[in-house]
Amino acid sequence: MNMTRRTSGTTIAAHAVLIGYTLIALFPVFVILINSFKTRKAIFREPLALPDADSFSMIGYETVMKQGDFFLYFQNSMIVTIVSLTLILLFGAMAAYALAEYRFKGNTLMGLYLALGIMIPIRIGTVAILEMMVSSGLVNTLTALILVYTAQGLPLAVFILSTFMKGVSDDLKNAGRIDGLSEYKIFFRLVLPLVRPAMATVAVFNMIPIWNDLWFPLILAPAEEVKTLTLGSQVFIGQFVTDWNAVLSALSMAILPVMILYVIFSRQLIRGITSGAVK
Amino acid sequence: MTALKLENVNKSFGPVHVLKDISLTVEKGEFVVFVGPSGCGKSTLLRVIAGLEDASSGTITIGDDVVNAVPPAKRGIAMVFQSYALYPHLSVKDNMSLGLKQEGQPKSVIAERVSKASKMLELEQYLPRRPAELSGGQRQRVAIGRAIVREPKLFLFDEPLSNLDAALRMNTRVEIAALHRTLSASMIYVTHDQIEAMTLADKIVVLRDGRVEQVGSPMDLYNNPANRFVAGFLGSPSMNFLERSVPGLAAGQTLGIRPEHLALRADGQISGEVTHVERLGGDTNLLVSTDQGEILTVRLFGQNDTDVGAHIQLGFDPEMAFRFDQSDNRILPLAA
Numbered sequence: 250m251n252m253t254r255r256t257s258g259t260t261i262a263a264h265a266v267l268i269g270y271t272l273i274a275l276f277p278v279f280v281i282l283i284n285s286f287k288t289r290k291a292i293f294r295e296p297l298a299l300p301d302a303d304s305f306s307m308i309g310y311e312t313v314m315k316q317g318d319f320f321l322y323f324q325n326s327m328i329v330t331i332v333s334l335t336l337i338l339l340f341g342a343m344a345a346y347a348l349a350e351y352r353f354k355g356n357t358l359m360g361l362y363l364a365l366g367i368m369i370p371i372r373i374g375t376v377a378i379l380e381m382m383v384s385s386g387l388v389n390t391l392t393a394l395i396l397v398y399t400a401q402g403l404p405l406a407v408f409i410l411s412t413f414m415k416g417v418s419d420d421l422k423n424a425g426r427i428d429g430l431s432e433y434k435i436f437f438r439l440v441l442p443l444v445r446p447a448m449a450t451v452a453v454f455n456m457i458p459i460w461n462d463l464w465f466p467l468i469l470a471p472a473e474e475v476k477t478l479t480l481g482s483q484v485f486i487g488q489f490v491t492d493w494n495a496v497l498s499a500l501s502m503a504i505l506p507v508m509i510l511y512v513i514f515s516r517q518l519i520r521g522i523t524s525g526a527v528k
Numbered sequence: 529m530t531a532l533k534l535e536n537v538n539k540s541f542g543p544v545h546v547l548k549d550i551s552l553t554v555e556k557g558e559f560v561v562f563v564g565p566s567g568c569g570k571s572t573l574l575r576v577i578a579g580l581e582d583a584s585s586g587t588i589t590i591g592d593d594v595v596n597a598v599p600p601a602k603r604g605i606a607m608v609f610q611s612y613a614l615y616p617h618l619s620v621k622d623n624m625s626l627g628l629k630q631e632g633q634p635k636s637v638i639a640e641r642v643s644k645a646s647k648m649l650e651l652e653q654y655l656p657r658r659p660a661e662l663s664g665g666q667r668q669r670v671a672i673g674r675a676i677v678r679e680p681k682l683f684l685f686d687e688p689l690s691n692l693d694a695a696l697r698m699n700t701r702v703e704i705a706a707l708h709r710t711l712s713a714s715m716i717y718v719t720h721d722q723i724e725a726m727t728l729a730d731k732i733v734v735l736r737d738g739r740v741e742q743v744g745s746p747m748d749l750y751n752n753p754a755n756r757f758v759a760g761f762l763g764s765p766s767m768n769f770l771e772r773s774v775p776g777l778a779a780g781q782t783l784g785i786r787p788e789h790l791a792l793r794a795d796g797q798i799s800g801e802v803t804h805v806e807r808l809g810g811d812t813n814l815l816v817s818t819d820q821g822e823i824l825t826v827r828l829f830g831q832n833d834t835d836v837g838a839h840i841q842l843g844f845d846p847e848m849a850f851r852f853d854q855s856d857n858r859i860l861p862l863a864a
Contacts, residue, residue, distance in 0.1 A: 420613035420686075423580050428674075429601030429630035442617050 278504065285309050285497035292493055309494030310502075312485075319499070321474065322481030327506060329391055329477060330459050333398035334452055340399070341406025341451065342414075342444070346436055348407070349414035350422070360411065366404030371397065372464060382469055389472040397465050402455040413447040414440060449517040456514070460507045478503045529556045530589070531682050531714035532577065537586035539569075539576055539738075546572050548738045550586070554682070554716060554731075559708050562718045563725040563761070564735035570718045573735070574684055577716065579603050591681050601630065606675035607684040610691060612667045614659040614674075620646075621655040624674045631678075641677040648710070649673050665696045672707070683715040689724065701727060722762050726750070734758050756856035759784050765813060768824035769852075773798050780854035787813070787827035789848040792834070796843030800824075802836055816840065 283299055284292045291304030298304070313319050348360045371378075378397060379388075387393040417440050425435040441448070466480040482503070485495040532554040539547040546569045554560045562570040575581045577588060579600035588595050595603045606627075614623050621642060628638045646652045649669045659667055668688060675683055688704070689697045705728055708715055719725055725732050726746045734741040734749065734757075742754045746762075753759035759767050767784045774783050774797055790798075800818035814826040814834060826842060834840065851859040 418611055418613060420609040420611045421615070423575075423578075423600075424607070424609060424613040424615075424674075426580060427578065427600045427605070427607050428627035430626075439615060 281497050281500050281504075285494070285501040287494075289494055292497075306494070309492075309496075309498030312492060312495040313498045313502070316484070316495070318473065318476075319478075319481065319502075322476050322478045323502075323506075325391060325475055326460060326478040326503075329394045329398065330456060330507075330510075332391075332395050333402065333459055334456055336395065336399040337402035337406050337455055338448055338452060341403050342410050342441060342448065343436070344403070344407045345410035345414050346440060348411045349417075360407075363407045364404055366400070367408060371401045375464070375468060379468055387469075389470050389475055391470065391475055393469045394465055394475075394477070397469065398455075398459045398462075402451075402459070405454065406451045409451055410444060410447055413444045417443050446518050449514040452514045453511060453518075456510055457507060460503075530554065531556045531558070531591065532716070533587075533589040534577070535587045535589075537573075537576060537588065538584045539572055539581065540584045546738050547576065547583075550738075550740055552733060552740065552743060554714055556714055557712045559715045559717065559728060559730045560733060561725040561729035561731070562716065562733050562735055563720065563722060564741075565761075566720055568735040569738040570720075570735050571686055572738075574607075574686055574716065574718050577682075578605055578607050578684055601627075604681040605684055606678045606680040606682075607686065608668075608671045608675050608688045610687040612659070612671045612691070614667060614670055616659055619656050619658055620651060620662070620670050620673075623659065623670055624677050627674065627678050638677075641679070642673075645673045645676040648676070648707075664692055665700065668692065668700060669703075672704075676707075676711070681714065683713055685715065685717040687719055688717075689719070689721075704728065722764065726762065732762075734761060753850065753858060755858055756782065756784065756852045759850055759852075759858075765825045765827060767850075770798075770818075770822055770824065772820040773800070773818040773822050773824075777851075781859070782852045782856075784850040784852060785824075785844050785848070787825040788829075790824070790826045790842050790844050792826075792828070792832075792840055793843035794841055796841035798824075798842040798844075800840065800842070802834055802838045802840060805834065805836055807831065814840075816842065 280296065284296060286300040286306065286309075287298075287304045288306040288308065291298070291300070291306075295304075300306075344363060348356060348363070382388045382393045387396070421439055421443075422435055425439050430438070461479055462477075463479050463483070466477040467483075470476070471480065478499070482496060482499040485492040485499065530553050534550055534552050537547055537550045538545070550573060562573060564570050572581060576583050577590075579595065579598065583596060590603055590605065615626065618626065624642050624645060625638045628641065642655075643652075646655060649672060651666070651669055651673055654662060654666060654670075659670065662670065668691075671688070685704070689700055692700060701724060704717075708728075717724070717728060729746055731743065732746055732749055733743050736757055742749060742758045744752070749758055749762050753762070756769065760769070763786055765787045767786050768790070770783045770785070771777065771781075777783055798818055800816040802814050803817050803823075804815035806813040806815075809831070810829075812828045812830070812832040812834075814828065814832075816824050816826055818824065828834075847861075851861075853859050
């Protein structure tokens with residue numbers, strides 16, 4: 250009796266904390282969304298009011314569609330994010346598997362070396378990276394961004410995944426070897442499905458900073474045809490005049506794809522966790 | 529014909545010498561059990577035979593072929609793991625047929641072998657299920673089925689019963705013995721449990737610290753242990769070793785007597801006090817502290833009403849006792 254009451258009390262408290270946090274986290278997004286549908290005057294008069302018949306306006310979205318090459322930026326962001334994520338997951342998982350599974354000289358040293366990038370921000374090397382990209386002719390290409398983001402994401406991916414790979418049963422891999430599976434098949438068909446939750450975690454961790462990044466697109470690929478969405482939205486922000494309608498509309502639209510990707514990955518996350526628990 | 533022949537096999541992990549000069553043979557159709565305390569190298573030896581580890585030196589022959597450089601899948605072996613190691617995302621049927629598919633066997637052969645094995649192991653109704661939907665005993669049978677369908681020259685079992693509860697362990701033990709009779713295949717079985725070793729084996733290999741201590745049939749090892757380690761390892765409760773309680777022993781010598789060979793006798797040579805009694809119904813085990821301060825176990829058949837604190841005299845048949853020298857080797861009795 251006492252126990253149940255305390256449990257329900259704890260549950261309510263936990264939910265209150267979580268709901269409170271959700272509200273705080275979603276509030277800025279909410280403000281951006283409602284203001285993107287308002288006239289410029291209404292945005293400044295009552296920033297927190299919902300759009301009504303009087304203040305409702307699609308002018309921001311119209312500007313974005315007309316002025317910037319919005320869909321191109323969108324496409325660029327998508328390509329960069331998805332290709333970088335794919336490369337991070339593929340190479341990260343392979344490196345992690347090698348570190349976790351094979352005994353070779355300098356294994357630990359190699360693991361430390363690969364994890365070093367977690368502690369050193371890649372932006373410190375911006376100038377060197379730019380020089381490198383210039384001399385290899387990769388400036389103003391999406392390839393430049395993909396390479397940089399892959400390098401940026403790999404250390405954490407290797408670090409997280411190798412821990413998980415060590416947890417995969419040796420017997421299972423050996424059973425695969427006895428059944429004649431090649432090392433690649435063991436990796437792709439036995440090990441990867443078992444570390445899927447960890448892969449989803451790594452994907453979510455890497456996806457959002459890549460999608461939102463302004464620094465490297467601005468420095469490595471500022472040309473019109475390779476602009477990313479975040480960089481493209483900057484055309485509406487001027488030194489003296491800012492087209493807030495357009496900025497808010499562009500941001501609202503930028504949220505969507507990253508949200509869809511997040512939902513996909515978090516499903517994997519939940520499925521992975523429950524499948525482990527039921528077993 | 530021999531199924532497996534090991535000649536001077538050594539294995540080192542860096543500076544650690546795990547297997548030391550192991551030589552042995554397994555005859556065709558023989559059930560051989562590797563037994564020893566944990567860390568004695570028995571699992572490593574099995575993995576070397578399977579090809580999951582490379583031997584540092586020595587030759588391994590399976591059937592007629594030297595297989596040192598042959599990958600596990602091509603050695604003609606099948607292995608059953610302690611943790612079952614079933615593929616979690618495949619059905620029971622696919623778990624069993626994966627190895628055959630990799631070998632490139634035609635579908636008809638695969639279907640036939642899977643149905644034969646599943647009938648033998650009573651797994652037919654579980655074929656479409658995933659391992660997660662099976663009980664521990666069923667999973668172990670699937671693991672055994674996966675080994676059977678490959679029709680290997682040599683079965684390898686790595687402590688297959690350790691994850692099962694006591695009742696299931698007994699059943700599965702009987703099933704494995706029956707399986708061995710039906711298939712008359714060569715099998716190697718690793719365990720740390722001397723009861724499994726005694727009940728299943730045609731031949732027991734006792735290992736300690738990476739060395740073969742003794743090889744022989746279960747009764748051979750029980751009746752004629754080569755040294756104190758083997759004598760103490762096999763038999764339950766384990767053998768009593770006395771240095772002071774029995775008169776007539778030279779310094780450094782030890783007398784080994786199995787608990788079942790001690791008897792309550794008024795004229796017995798050993799006297800002591802009962803410190804604990806275990807009544808099992810069929811047997812009664814007494815823990816006795818001798819007057820010389822040594823602890824020994826006595827196994828009495830049937831029920832006995834001796835109580836804790838009783839002072840008793842114990843006797844034994846000298847022919848049933850073993851003597852060991854200072855370095856723990858057996859001193860064979862002089863031919864009478």
